Amino acid sequence: MSDVKEFDTRPAGSPSAESPLAWSFHRRGTPPREAGAGVTLREKAFLGHMVLRGGAIVLDEAVREVLGITLPARPNTLALDDSGERSIQWLSPDEWLVIVPGGEEFALEGRLREVLGQAHYSIVNVSGGQTVLTLRGEKARETLMKSTPYDVHPQAFPVGKGVTTVFAKATVILRRPTEDTWELVLRRSFADYCYRWLLDAAAEYGVTVER
Amino acid sequence: MFHIYCPYCEEHREEEEFHPKGQAHIQRPADPEACSDEAWGDYLFFRDNPRGVHHELWVHAVGCRKFFNITRHTVSYEILETYKMGEAPTVTAKSVSEKDKQAGVQAATGGWQTVGARPESEALNDASNQGARV
Numbered sequence: 506m507s508d509v510k511e512f513d514t515r516p517a518g519s520p521s522a523e524s525p526l527a528w529s530f531h532r533r534g535t536p537p538r539e540a541g542a543g544v545t546l547r548e549k550a551f552l553g554h555m556v557l558r559g560g561a562i563v564l565d566e567a568v569r570e571v572l573g574i575t576l577p578a579r580p581n582t583l584a585l586d587d588s589g590e591r592s593i594q595w596l597s598p599d600e601w602l603v604i605v606p607g608g609e610e611f612a613l614e615g616r617l618r619e620v621l622g623q624a625h626y627s628i629v630n631v632s633g634g635q636t637v638l639t640l641r642g643e644k645a646r647e648t649l650m651k652s653t654p655y656d657v658h659p660q661a662f663p664v665g666k667g668v669t670t671v672f673a674k675a676t677v678i679l680r681r682p683t684e685d686t687w688e689l690v691l692r693r694s695f696a697d698y699c700y701r702w703l704l705d706a707a708a709e710y711g712v713t714v715e716r
Numbered sequence: 717m718f719h720i721y722c723p724y725c726e727e728h729r730e731e732e733e734f735h736p737k738g739q740a741h742i743q744r745p746a747d748p749e750a751c752s753d754e755a756w757g758d759y760l761f762f763r764d765n766p767r768g769v770h771h772e773l774w775v776h777a778v779g780c781r782k783f784f785n786i787t788r789h790t791v792s793y794e795i796l797e798t799y800k801m802g803e804a805p806t807v808t809a810k811s812v813s814e815k816d817k818q819a820g821v822q823a824a825t826g827g828w829q830t831v832g833a834r835p836e837s838e839a840l841n842d843a844s845n846q847g848a849r850v
């Protein structure tokens with residue numbers, strides 16, 4: 506067992522929490538529902554985000570045991586569990602992003618620390634710093650093509666891929682967990698800007714925001 | 717815009733994702749307390765400025781955020797090679813000039829603009845000495 510001090514970033518009781526996009530929704534509202542909108546946006550707020558750093562072999566053993574997911578060792582890859590609710594994404598040769606349903610992250614961190622023991626690694630809970638926005642619809646890819654220099658053609662960006670890249674001059678993590686869904690992992694400070702960029706970019710196709 | 721191959725992401729990425737960080741392979745004097753002011757000054761402030769092949773440190777700032785090396789031609793801007801930290805370049809000024817010689821390319825002597833220009837002292841201009849204070 507490691508001697509690192511842990512603390513649960515979710516306070517006891519139920520104080521109201523706001524997602525990084527709360528201000529955007531509050532100020533701009535959401536565009537009126539359109540029939541046959543080309544792009545549908547939805548925020549997956551309050552998920553548990555953790556950054557895992559360390560050697561691939563040590564971490565692989567631990568996440569397989571605790572999460573039941575094999576650590577994606579290849580660059581720019583994304584692995585999901587069967588439910589699709591838990592994922593691990595390669596960020597750099599010694600860094601992975603773990604996203605789990607909100608509320609699971611603290612217990613998960615504890616279990617990982619138990620399994621990892623005195624190994625050389627780090628786990629940082631970054632849940633408060635970022636949020637996930639999903640893009641779906643016929644014109645989702647078209648909207649991405651306007652926003653990022655990264656090649657989002659299905660041949661270059663198959664399901665199970667994820668990259669950190671430039672998005673409308675901001676930085677986002679762009680990933681494709683399923684055939685028809687794109688996920689953007691947005692930094693809190695970029696969230697409002699990226700959201701408004703997306704509304705503007707997708708306006709010509711018709712855009713709906715699910716709440 | 718052009719693409720740069722990141723040896724860690726193992727794919728070409730948009731130039732926008734990278735930042736140059738100056739000359740590569742600069743070694744910090746092993747014992748700073750014992751080294752001369754001149755050696756320390758060289759380490760801190762003096763960099764090569766070759767006309768031709770140059771090894772540079774770059775960072776994949778919007779991506780994996782790893783530092784790596786690029787061998788770049790300062791005249792054509794051609795990227796000859798990218799390689800990970802701690803690795804040695806396979807393309808060097810020497811290997812490129814050998815290749816030019818074999819191909820019969822007439823090249824100006826290192827640092828000189830015109831083919832056939834005669835430096836006062838060849839030693840001041842040889843590849844290993846480029847960028848030194850002359």
Ligand SMILES: [Zn+2]
Pocket residue numbers: 722723724725726776779780781782
């Ligand atoms: Zn990279």
